[in-house]
Amino acid sequence: MDNRDTILEQALTLFSERGYDAVGVQEICDAAGITKPTLYHYFGSKHGLLEAVLERSFSVLKSRLSAAADYKGDMPLTLQTIAETYFSFAGEFPVFYRLQLALWFAPKESEGFKAVVLHNRFQYEMIEKVFLNAVPQHGNMRGRHQAYALTFLGTLNTYIGLGLNGFATLDADLARQAVRQFQYGIYS
Amino acid sequence: MDNRDTILEQALTLFSERGYDAVGVQEICDAAGITKPTLYHYFGSKHGLLEAVLERSFSVLKSRLSAAADYKGDMPLTLQTIAETYFSFAGEFPVFYRLQLALWFAPKESEGFKAVVLHNRFQYEMIEKVFLNAVPQHGNMRGRHQAYALTFLGTLNTYIGLGLNGFATLDADLARQAVRQFQYGIYS
DNA sequence: CAAACAGTATACCGAACGGTATACTGTGCG
DNA sequence: CGCACAGTATACCGTTCGGTATACTGTTTG
Numbered sequence: 240m241d242n243r244d245t246i247l248e249q250a251l252t253l254f255s256e257r258g259y260d261a262v263g264v265q266e267i268c269d270a271a272g273i274t275k276p277t278l279y280h281y282f283g284s285k286h287g288l289l290e291a292v293l294e295r296s297f298s299v300l301k302s303r304l305s306a307a308a309d310y311k312g313d314m315p316l317t318l319q320t321i322a323e324t325y326f327s328f329a330g331e332f333p334v335f336y337r338l339q340l341a342l343w344f345a346p347k348e349s350e351g352f353k354a355v356v357l358h359n360r361f362q363y364e365m366i367e368k369v370f371l372n373a374v375p376q377h378g379n380m381r382g383r384h385q386a387y388a389l390t391f392l393g394t395l396n397t398y399i400g401l402g403l404n405g406f407a408t409l410d411a412d413l414a415r416q417a418v419r420q421f422q423y424g425i426y427s
Numbered sequence: 428m429d430n431r432d433t434i435l436e437q438a439l440t441l442f443s444e445r446g447y448d449a450v451g452v453q454e455i456c457d458a459a460g461i462t463k464p465t466l467y468h469y470f471g472s473k474h475g476l477l478e479a480v481l482e483r484s485f486s487v488l489k490s491r492l493s494a495a496a497d498y499k500g501d502m503p504l505t506l507q508t509i510a511e512t513y514f515s516f517a518g519e520f521p522v523f524y525r526l527q528l529a530l531w532f533a534p535k536e537s538e539g540f541k542a543v544v545l546h547n548r549f550q551y552e553m554i555e556k557v558f559l560n561a562v563p564q565h566g567n568m569r570g571r572h573q574a575y576a577l578t579f580l581g582t583l584n585t586y587i588g589l590g591l592n593g594f595a596t597l598d599a600d601l602a603r604q605a606v607r608q609f610q611y612g613i614y615s
Numbered sequence: 616c617a618a619a620c621a622g623t624a625t626a627c628c629g630a631a632c633g634g635t636a637t638a639c640t641g642t643g644c645g
Numbered sequence: 646c647g648c649a650c651a652g653t654a655t656a657c658c659g660t661t662c663g664g665t666a667t668a669c670t671g672t673t674t675g
Contacts, residue, residue, distance in 0.1 A: 258537040260448030264663060277623055285663065337534065344532035346525065349446045379614070385594065387613060393585025397578050406573065423612035425575060452633060462654055473633065
């Protein structure tokens with residue numbers, strides 16, 4: 240692992256644990272065992288470093304999500320596949336997922352929020368497309384696909400929060416539970 | 428409105444818009460039209476200011492929630508009352524609600540997260556109690572009251588997020604929709 | 616070999632950070 | 646009146662902030 244990767248790794252950990260604004264560039268350099276000119280050589284600025292950190296992991300999530308969100312006529316199955324994709328990704332990269340959740344809810348004018356907004360739009364559109372394509376089969380969804388996409392993502396993130404905080408295990412079983420609750424409610 | 432209130436007001440706005448760490452004490456003083464010794468006279472530290480900001484609004488939410496979460500044998504009604512309480516509170520104090528949402532998802536080791544963790548525990552316990560009391564009527568809930576409390580809160584916050592971002596109006600109707608989705612899923 | 620270049624360190628920049636020592640003001644009260 | 650005290654401002658503290666000018670490596674390449 241070269242210096243560039245080490246910096247990315249340490250920055251991700253520190254941002255995730257304490258927040259982008261609360262972590263200084265010097266601290267990242269110390270953790271990575273390099274000096275500031277090295278960091279600035281690779282990333283240009285603290286903001287550029289954040290974007291590189293996000294890009295590295297989001298690209299993985301995006302490609303997996305693209306594969307999972309390919310609706311082929313079976314809504315429950317597609318939702319289940321998406322849920323499993325998210326859960327296994329969050330379980331595999333919990334430190335990153337924590338960071339992206341925090342940035343998603345960060346203040347609108349914060350640097351962090353602005354850095355994730357495009358990545359999150361991608362996710363949203365991916366999922367919206369599923370509901371949109373399902374309209375012919377599920378007529379009652381017409382006109383609600385935006386709300387469904389957002390609340391489905393919200394439900395997944397709620398469950399992932401449970402997992403990341405040790406209240407549950409992020410496996411296919413939990414994914415089934417989340418999807419069932421989303422589709423049929425709590426009495427099922 | 429005296430200086431103390433002005434400081435609280437301006438700090439809330441700035442923290443909510445740009446985040447606790449990204450806002451400097453000097454900036455709050457400028458916005459409030461006072462100087463640093465005045466701020467430190469009232470709040471002792473930046474952290475103390477944050478706690479005062481949170482306390483002021485959380486105390487309102489807590490007392491309303493205490494009244495709403497009084498389970499009297501009718502689960503759907505109680506959930507509906509709680510949802511309406513949250514929605515009207517978030518609609519009334521959107522700036523504060525944004526801040527508390529951001530802090531709830533903030534990194535575990537950040538000052539902001541630590542400042543809200545007790546307030547959030549209170550909310551969680553209030554809602555858990557409802558599900559716990561409902562177990563005799565709804566046997567299938569036994570052992571799931573923790574998960575239900577957390578996912579119910581998660582569903583509410585997902586919908587409140589929709590409202591705060593202009594995708595919906597935070598009224599009793601949206602509360603009904605959120606509660607219905609939580610109880611019966613999306614096909615209802 | 617020599618030039619070019621990516622990568623790295625030393626040492627530094629001005630600005631902003633959170634916080635405070637000191638002193639002055641106004642008001643309430645014995 | 647005269648004392649106490651809350652409230653406020655001026656001016657400053659040491660530290661850390663994000664970022665950089667300069668120079669030195671080692672490797673690649675014409």
